[in-house]
């Protein structure tokens with residue numbers, strides 16, 4: 001079996017005048033094509049650090065990351081990153097926002113432009129393409145942000161608490177929306193979250209991290225007895241509670 | 256989204272819009288009345304001898320003075336000199352300020368090195384450098400422009416650099432995930448995100464530039480509204496002083512409005 005992402009003995013230490021911060025330690029896991037992985041862990045344990053390492057934004061202190069078999073040394077178009085907020089640029093129209101990736105990589109061809117328009121069309125944003133982000137609802141903005149990531153044609157999507165800036169109702173709807181798009185585009189995804197329910201509802205596997213320095217505490221294969229594996233249906237599956245309780249205990253949250 | 260231009264607005268909304276309009280008009284009328292009243296009282300007070308027109312001047316004499324200046328053919332000359340010096344002062348100050356801010360943003364080392372110097376320059380009253388510039392450059396418009404520019408450039412550097420550094424780190428992270436280099440981070444994120452701050456710096460510079468130019472003209476004493484003011488003061492012609500001050504106020508007001516208009520055009524998206 002070929003893995004899309006392989007994380008081998010990954011470790012990361014930050015240095016500051018206050019001392020050394022051990023963020024990640026000895027992380028190992030692999031992700032197959034089309035898989036949806038959720039990573040849950042307490043705030044500040046090193047989840048964003050892990051994604052930054054996979055994206056090639058920072059260099060690990062030890063270990064290695066492979067994307068499609070090649071060691072990661074810098075950012076690549078194979079990896080798409082979605083941040084907590086949509087970060088659409090207010091001074092650009094939706095269309096101009098969506099083509100930001102290829103524009104920066106200087107791969108903005110007629111073909112790419114057409115692909116961007118096609119994605120906007122498929123996901124119901126074509127009529128808003130000349131509007132500015134402030135004219136869109138929170139859900140539409142998040143969708144535009146996902147399209148911006150997809151236009152660069154990544155193999156893997158990294159989602160860093162991508163929905164946590166939204167209010168609860170919107171968040172459920174957006175989760176549903178984004179999940180279906182990711183599945184439809186057949187992308188491999190790694191979602192980082194501190195929300196256990198959100199993690200379980202979308203994932204094929206949930207990786208539980210310990211407090212800092214983050215190590216892998218447990219990896220759960222999620223199999224739920226529901227007809228369609230959408231986040232909403234998943235939440236209603238009988239096994240959902242069990243997974244939730246197990247992971248909750250593993251996270252070891254003290255108030 | 257907005258139905259500003261839709262023809263079918265409800266009567267209640269039409270009523271609301273009328274009210275807003277009426278209120279706006281009332282405010283304008285009151286403002287004009289207040290100004291007219293001020294000048295009328297000033298004129299009356301001077302005529303009946305409550306104040307001495309020799310030291311307080313009076314509106315009718317101010318108008319005479321302005322029309323004399325006009326028929327001498329000097330009025331617009333003085334106004335133009337002062338305005339051009341001011342515009343050059345703040346435009347150059349803003350441009351150079353932004354340029355320096357960009358350089359300092361590009362090199363954190365340079366920024367740290369320059370920090371104490373900028374702090375000192377910022378707290379120093381730049382007017383104090385006026386005589387030095389005049390000695391170096393010569394008593395003329397160029398020295399005045401340099402004085403005006405020096406005043407606005409330091410504030411611009413600090414304000415704009417602060418704006419650059421305040422740009423959301425996640426926005427920068429986002430373009431980095433697309434492989435952006437330092438120049439692209441600057442042009443795609445930092446500059447457009449800081450546009451409102453740069454325009455605001457321009458607005459501050461306009462005010463400072465007027466100060467620089469008027470003081471510069473005091474020192475150089477050759478031409479311009481500042482020169483008329485200082486000359487009028489020296490020969491005890493308060494009519495000339497007051498006339499120049501009033502023209503100066505109008506010019507400064509118009510220029511501020513112009514910059515505000517530019518701001519509106521540029522910043523409507525942010």
Ligand SMILES: Nc1ncnc2c1ncn2[C@@H]1O[C@H](COP(=O)(O)OP(=O)(O)O)[C@@H](O)[C@H]1O
Nearest residue numbers: 014016021023042043044045046047048049050
């Ligand atoms: N650039 C950095 N320099 C120093 N410390 C950092 C840096 N980035 C993150 N950290 C520290 O590393 C730890 C993990 O951060 P992060 O990966 O953002 O956690 P999470 O995303 O799980 O909340 C935190 O304690 C944070 O303070």
Ligand SMILES: [Mg+2]
Nearest residue numbers: 047048160161
């Ligand atoms: Mg984080």
